[in-house]
Amino acid sequence: xxxxxxxxxxxxxxxxxxxxxxxxxxxxxxxxxxxxxxxxxxxxxxxxxxxxxxxxxxxxxxxxxxxxxxxxxxxxxxxxxxxxxxxxxxxxxxxxxxxxxxxxxxxxxxxxxxxxxxxxx
Amino acid sequence: xxxxxxxxxxxxxxxxxxxxxxxxxxxxxxxxxxxxxxxxxxxxxxxxxxxxxxxxxxxxxxxxxxxxxxxxxxxxxxxxxxxxxxxxxxxxxxxxxxxxxxxxxxxxxxxxxxxxxxxxxxxxxxxxxxxxxxxxxxxxxxxxxxxxxxxxxxxxxxxxxxxxxxxxxxxxxxxxxxxxxxxxxxxxxxxxxxxxxxxxxxxxxxxxxxxxxxxxxxxxxxxxxxxxxxxxxxxxxxxxxxxxxxxxxxxxxxxxxxxxxxxxxxxxxxxxxxxxxx
Numbered sequence: 001x002x003x004x005x006x007x008x009x010x011x012x013x014x015x016x017x018x019x020x021x022x023x024x025x026x027x028x029x030x031x032x033x034x035x036x037x038x039x040x041x042x043x044x045x046x047x048x049x050x051x052x053x054x055x056x057x058x059x060x061x062x063x064x065x066x067x068x069x070x071x072x073x074x075x076x077x078x079x080x081x082x083x084x085x086x087x088x089x090x091x092x093x094x095x096x097x098x099x100x101x102x103x104x105x106x107x108x109x110x111x112x113x114x115x116x117x118x119x120x121x
Numbered sequence: 122x123x124x125x126x127x128x129x130x131x132x133x134x135x136x137x138x139x140x141x142x143x144x145x146x147x148x149x150x151x152x153x154x155x156x157x158x159x160x161x162x163x164x165x166x167x168x169x170x171x172x173x174x175x176x177x178x179x180x181x182x183x184x185x186x187x188x189x190x191x192x193x194x195x196x197x198x199x200x201x202x203x204x205x206x207x208x209x210x211x212x213x214x215x216x217x218x219x220x221x222x223x224x225x226x227x228x229x230x231x232x233x234x235x236x237x238x239x240x241x242x243x244x245x246x247x248x249x250x251x252x253x254x255x256x257x258x259x260x261x262x263x264x265x266x267x268x269x270x271x272x273x274x275x276x277x278x279x280x281x282x283x284x285x286x287x288x289x290x291x292x293x294x295x296x297x298x299x300x301x302x303x304x305x306x307x308x309x310x311x312x313x314x315x316x317x318x319x320x321x322x323x324x325x326x327x328x329x330x331x332x333x334x335x336x337x338x339x340x341x342x343x344x345x346x347x348x349x350x351x352x353x354x355x356x357x358x359x360x361x362x363x364x365x366x367x368x369x370x371x372x373x374x375x376x377x378x379x380x381x382x383x384x385x386x387x388x389x390x391x392x393x394x395x396x397x398x399x
Contacts, residue, residue, distance in 0.1 A: 080337065084297030087332040102337035104304055109337075 004029045006036050012113060016048040026062045033066060037073045044113035045070050048106055050081030060095040067100045076101065076116050080109035133227025134170050140215050147211035152204040158187055181241055188242040198246040205239035266292045268299040275307040275376045281314030289325035293332060300338045307376040308333055311369045313344030323358040330363050343372035
């Protein structure tokens with residue numbers, strides 16, 4: 001099983017998914033991410049899926065689950081870099097990723113997190 | 122009196138082969154086509170009829186070519202079919218002169234063969250037309266879905282014409298790709314040019330908006346005419362939290378406001394625009 005690395009940048013955690021995710025990796029990522037949010041006190045999580053070409057309903061649900069978990073830990077999750085084909089697939093699957101913030105790219109994702117926290121603080 | 126089928130067939134082929142010059146002359150007279158075309162056809166037919174396996178591939182090839190050439194010259198497909206059919210009349214005269222029952226029975230067989238060939242020219246014509254229509258539909262698909270940039274970070278798709286699944290797919294893909302390429306966070310789908318909105322079209326629009334949202338962009342639907350608003354409500358289509366505006370101008374002003382651009386003095390003649398720090 002491959003593990004997805006989690007990078008820390010200030011108080012933001014960045015997860016760039018560059019492998020073909022299987023169900024085990026997804027579950028491991030959820031656990032690792034929850035641990036990291038607690039241990040670093042991060043306020044935001046960015047999941048970069050620029051390199052992801054194929055998603056299924058399980059991975060689609062992963063985004064919602066991670067967003068819900070991090071929100072419990074007072075951190076916002078933004079999914080960035082979704083490809084058009086992936087977006088179309090998710091819509092066809094009937095997944096609208098309720099409760100997940102999305103941004104076009106990493107830069108806009110970081111800006112969005114700053115904006116959200118600025119509004120809250 | 123019955124005549125064995127293969128004997129009849131042999132006799133008519135013999136007649137066909139033996140009276141080449143007379144047949145060709147009569148055929149040319151009856152059809153009014155150029156003798157050279159007919160001679161080529163006759164020759165191909167002769168080869169096909171003399172061979173045992175009855176391979177008409179060459180004849181069909183020639184006919185297809187003839188059919189295409191005649192369409193270009195402005196003949197109707199019926200004309201071309203009639204040209205082929207007139208060979209029957211030419212050969213019938215030869216069969217009548219022969220007078221034997223084999224010749225007449227064989228003529229019936231030959232007549233069916235010529236019918237097939239005549240119909241083949243018609244088929245070629247239809248197939249060619251069909252291909253042209255397909256090509257045009259494809260070109261139309263490419264032509265009719267431009268994605269235009271209205272402002273830094275705002276793109277628009279002015280939809281014109283009827284929306285079906287295939288077109289929506291193209292529009293969706295093009296719009297989403299443009300969002301990625303230009304890094305735009307706002308998109309306006311303008312449906313002023315869409316004549317009617319039914320549940321299916323609405324479904325397509327909703328899908329596009331949701332897909333754009335998944336990628337991190339906001340979509341506004343604009344150009345909803347009164348009748349269309351009426352239809353949408355009557356059909357009970359739920360647009361949910363998707364922003365809809367009556368005109369493209371309203372949608373643009375909404376998108377500008379959302380992206381942090383401030384328009385001042387809109388009521389005066391002079392319009393000053395100031396973009397906030399990106």
